[in-house]
Amino acid sequence: FSQKFLHSETLLQSASELSKAYLIICLSVSYLSSLFSVYTIFSKVHSDRNVYPSAGVLFVHVLEREYFKGEFPPYPKPGEISNDPITFNTNLMGYPDRPGWLRYIQRTPYSDGVLYGSPTAENVGKPTVIEITAYNRRTFETTRHNLIINIMSAEDFPLPYQAEFFIKNMNVEEMLASEVLGDFLGAVKNVWQPERLNAINITSALDRGGRVPLPINDMKEGVYVMVGADVPFSSCLREVENPQNQLRCSQEMEPVITCDKKFRTQFYIDWCKISLINVEFAKLNVSVMVLVVHGCERLRLQSERKQLPLTRVDKTKQVSTYQEVIRGEGILPDGGEYKPPSDSLKSRDYYTDFLITLAVPSAVALLLFLILAYIMCCRREGVEKRNMQTPDIQLVHHSAIQKSTKELRDMSKNREIAWPLSTLPVFHPVTGEIIPPLHADSYESTNMPLMQTQQ
Structure with a gap:
């Protein structure tokens, strides 16, 4: 702006008064336009973002x-790259x-969030406003943007032939990447050859309903991908339906598919879980089933009319018990506003019940x-009385046992007392000399046997 102003100043000195006024007006317009452009760039950060997905086609929006x-x-430290953890919260405006049809995933606070889903035909023409709230986990600050989803109608919606593949070596956020999804669609197009x-x-x-994989060997959760085309299924895709492959799938073995090598370089497909859907044929089957159900219901009503008996109320009059069945739309009639119970209800005294609840168990417990x-x-x-009924010899024997037991217990308390007579040295049977003790004075008496014959 300063350069423009200096350049215009030189022009003012050499021009006429009319040209001076014209140059001043042009300079003011350029200055205002520069201010306006700065303002619009600043407002883009806070403005709403509009997207225009088509009904029945996968919608992916990366946050x-x-x-x-x-x-x-x-970042507080200059020179360092800011890598704050940021998480997102998404919701429909006015709703929690x-x-x-819209799902959201973000693995870690250091990865981007992804909104994805397949818009339905019911939402065509209705702008869907999604509130996106970003949380900075370092500063605990938040910011909110709006994403306006304008769903457009598709002329060929839905595509008549749809196939759903189960890819075992991918997570959903990996599959949502544009280059990975493009590679998969390219492989499918090479096999299917649709327009x-x-x-x-x-x-x-x-x-x-799948299970979370173990964190070993880089195992993936797996992802289902549904694609649609305008031509019938190729022979390669229909190879899963032959009896040999169906038998192998029932035995939890991999079926033999000729075109599997076109996917195997990047995608591991579980061919036993592939689903081939003909939308037009499915609609025809549904309409036929509805007609069959209505026809069976009509025949049942007619048979009930013929088989219902007549009840004689009077001898001169006969009244049929059959009443015409009036079928509604499956919606219960309006019962009006809810009327809560009035305050005039009598209060109930629970004192007697309380006493009975406590008194009966207490009385039973006291009796027991x-x-x-x-x-x-x-x-x-x-x-x-016990001693009177016991024989004397048994009492004497019992008393002797008690005395011996008491003597042994007293001996165990004090080892310095005299030894029992049964443990004293004996005379030699031949010479008559006294046999000295078999142990020294410092021998541990606790290990000494009571009888010499125990050695």
Whole structure:
């Protein structure tokens, strides 16, 4: 702007008064245009973003972390690259969650988020506003943008022939990458040879009831990819339906598919889980089933009319018990507004119930306690009565055992007392000399046998 201003100043000195006024006006317009351009660039960050997907075609929108980094303050240390962890929260405006057809995934706070799904025909012409809230996990600041999804109608929706593949060596966020999805569609187009081929939907195997893989050998969750075309299925895709391959699938063996090598370089497809759908044929089957159901229902009603008996109410009059069945739309009639119970209801006294609940178990427990106490305390015969009924020889024997036991226990408490008579030295049977003790004085007495014959 300064350069423009200096250049215009030189022109002003050499021009006439009319040309001076004209140059001043042009300079002001250029200055205002520069200010306006700066303002529009700044407003792009906060403006809503419009996208125009087609119904029945896969929609993928990447939430780039680099795009949202400008909304947060710079990194505190100059010279270092900002790599703040950023997470996203997406929801339909005015609602806590997203539409049913739209899904979202973000593996880590350091990776981009992805919105993906297949728009339905019911939402054609209705702008869907998605609120995107970005959270900076370092500064705890947030920013919010709006994504306006304008779903357009497709002339060939839906494509008449659809095939769903299960890819075992991919996660959903890896498959959503444009280059990977393009490679897969190229391989399918090489096998199928259609004029038109579109990716319809992508679903993670976890959303179909799959199990989380173990974190070993770089195992993947798996992903289902549905594609649609305008020509019938190729012979290679129909090889899964032959009896030999069906038998191998039932035995959990890989079927023999001639075109598998065209996918094997990058994609490992589970051919036993492939689904081939003819949309027109499926619609015809549904309409035929509806007609059959209605026809069976009509025949049942006619048979009921013929078989219902007549009930005689009066001798002169006969009234049929059959009533015409009036079929509705499956919606219950409106019962009006909800009327809560009035405040005039009588209060119920639970005091008696409370006493009964506590008194009956307490009385039973007290009775059992008294019976047990009588058996344990009042039914004992006593020591004297027991001794009177016991023979004397048994009492003497028992008393001798108790005395010996008491003597041994006293000896174990004090090892310095005299030894028992049974452990004293004996005389030699031949010479008559006294045999000295078999151990020294410092011998540990706790290991000494009670009888000499125990050596």
